[in-house]
Amino acid sequence: MVLSKKTKKKKNIKKYNVCVVGAGHVGLVAAACFAELGHEVVCVDNDKNKINFLKKSKLPFYEPELEPLVKKGVKKGNLNFSASLDIGIKKSEVIFIAVGTPPQDDGSADLTSIENVARAVAKNLNSYKLIVEKSTVPVQTGKKVKETIQRYRKNDVEFDVASNPEFLREGKAIYDFFYPDRIVLGVESKKAEKIFKEIYSSIKAPLVVTDIYTAELIKHASNSFLAAKISFINGVSRVCELAGADVEKVSLAMGLDKRIGKEFLNAGLGYGGFCFPKDVEAFMYISKKLGYDFGLLKEIKKINDCQRVHFVEKIKEHLWVLKNKKIAVLGLSFKPDTDDMRFAPSEDIINNFLKQGAEMFVYDPQAMNEAKKIFSSSNKIKFFKDAYSAVKNCDCVCFLTEWDELKKIDFKKIKKLVNYPFIADGRNMFDPAQVKKYGFEYISIGR
Numbered sequence: 511m512v513l514s515k516k517t518k519k520k521k522n523i524k525k526y527n528v529c530v531v532g533a534g535h536v537g538l539v540a541a542a543c544f545a546e547l548g549h550e551v552v553c554v555d556n557d558k559n560k561i562n563f564l565k566k567s568k569l570p571f572y573e574p575e576l577e578p579l580v581k582k583g584v585k586k587g588n589l590n591f592s593a594s595l596d597i598g599i600k601k602s603e604v605i606f607i608a609v610g611t612p613p614q615d616d617g618s619a620d621l622t623s624i625e626n627v628a629r630a631v632a633k634n635l636n637s638y639k640l641i642v643e644k645s646t647v648p649v650q651t652g653k654k655v656k657e658t659i660q661r662y663r664k665n666d667v668e669f670d671v672a673s674n675p676e677f678l679r680e681g682k683a684i685y686d687f688f689y690p691d692r693i694v695l696g697v698e699s700k701k702a703e704k705i706f707k708e709i710y711s712s713i714k715a716p717l718v719v720t721d722i723y724t725a726e727l728i729k730h731a732s733n734s735f736l737a738a739k740i741s742f743i744n745g746v747s748r749v750c751e752l753a754g755a756d757v758e759k760v761s762l763a764m765g766l767d768k769r770i771g772k773e774f775l776n777a778g779l780g781y782g783g784f785c786f787p788k789d790v791e792a793f794m795y796i797s798k799k800l801g802y803d804f805g806l807l808k809e810i811k812k813i814n815d816c817q818r819v820h821f822v823e824k825i826k827e828h829l830w831v832l833k834n835k836k837i838a839v840l841g842l843s844f845k846p847d848t849d850d851m852r853f854a855p856s857e858d859i860i861n862n863f864l865k866q867g868a869e870m871f872v873y874d875p876q877a878m879n880e881a882k883k884i885f886s887s888s889n890k891i892k893f894f895k896d897a898y899s900a901v902k903n904c905d906c907v908c909f910l911t912e913w914d915e916l917k918k919i920d921f922k923k924i925k926k927l928v929n930y931p932f933i934a935d936g937r938n939m940f941d942p943a944q945v946k947k948y949g950f951e952y953i954s955i956g957r
């Protein structure tokens with residue numbers, strides 16, 4: 511999934527020395543993609559082990575199509591990795607900040623890493639620099655970054671701060687980077703705008719040029735709106751269950767209305783991952799701090815939390831007592847095509863089952879290592895190398911992530927292996943009539 515050579519040759523692109531700070535999902539993808547666009551890139555991370563791994567083109571997480579892109583950049587010599595922020599900043603004109611902004615107990619984002627980068631920029635301001643927020647940050651963070659650099663710098667060298675939020679999805683990150691729906695540029699100077707336009711000149715997408723506050727807000731508003739769509743349809747799914755209606759048909763018909771759109775209207779176990787849960791909370795927090803209590807955001811979170819609890823309750827209605835029941839869980843990552851377990855519905859659901867005394871038998875196509883780290887303290891959870899070994903002698907088989915591999919599961923084979931043929935489909939992956947034909951009891955979401 512790279513830009514075609516034709517597209518790149520057509521444009522005589524100006525090459526920039528780019529430093530990407532943070533080798534996480536956003537940073538590493540951006541670094542590899544900027545190198546693919548022809549820029550000289552150094553990706554910096556303070557985790558030395560990670561950097562040593564990356565120097566050998568070994569990735570710290572699973573993302574389809576990223577590894578060949580990293581290998582290509584490293585081989586070509588325009589993608590380098592370093593544990594030294596000072597060196598990265600000194601040799602670059604454009605610095606993208608893609609460090610983590612994890613949630614704190616009160617819901618606000620922890621911006622310590624962003625401040626550290628701003629201070630390092632101040633220390634290493636040896637020539638003009640454009641400092642770009644790429645991480646999702648609360649509105650007005652850019653102002654703080656600018657003030658920090660002004661406070662700690664030792665000279666009068668010119669610099670610009672800008673916001674260029676990233677909208678890529680895990681699992682589709684490379685595609686999203688090269689083929690975005692839009693590129694948002696929050697700038698304060700014509701010079702910064704010109705640099706951005708040159709950096710992204712090979713990418714065909716509408717450019718939305720704004721001030722920095724607006725760009726920062728676009729990101730929080732976009733993620734929260736997508737989360738709202740998911741919670742809305744999940745709320746509808748609860749009403750469907752009570753009324754005897756089918757949420758799949760409701761969402762299909764709603765989505766055909768162009769004003770609504772069909773994307774992000776799949777009912778299920780709700781959203782997880784490192785972005786939506788933290789961003790909805792951070793947006794809630796910052797709105798309140800600015801003087802507006804954004805109550806809708808609270809409901810979005812509440813509905814999302816409830817989906818996980820409700821799913822276990824529905825299973826309990828069927829199995830009556832959960833104590834000593836054997837439950838298989840197929841699919842653990844927060845969504846398919848990633849090994850990311852952060853804020854995954856599977857974590858809450860498995861913990862709920864464990865609390866009620868069930869024994870868990872789990873499998874995921876990619877997230878087993880991450881899952882083992884999370885559940886290392888429980889001896890009531892067993893990990894399996896494939897779905898069929900996991901379901902052996904179980905009283906219930908739960909599908910929590912809609913991996914393609916799991917969608918193709920052999921129901922005949924499963925039927926022979928389980929203790930009781932009961933399937934709980936948390937992502938509406940299957941046609942109820944088909945599953946029942948194989949002799950299973952079947953429950954899903956909102957139908």
Ligand code: UGA
Pocket residue numbers: 646676677678679680681733736740773774775776777778779780781782783784785786844845
């Ligand atoms: C999300 C946004 O989609 C990206 O645009 C953004 O850049 C990113 O957050 C970020 O802020 O870094 P991501 O977290 O990778 O991307 O995952 P999504 O594909 O958006 O899915 C989020 C969650 O919503 C998943 O748990 C998924 O299962 C759930 N979902 C999605 C539903 O439950 N129903 C749907 O219809 C769609």
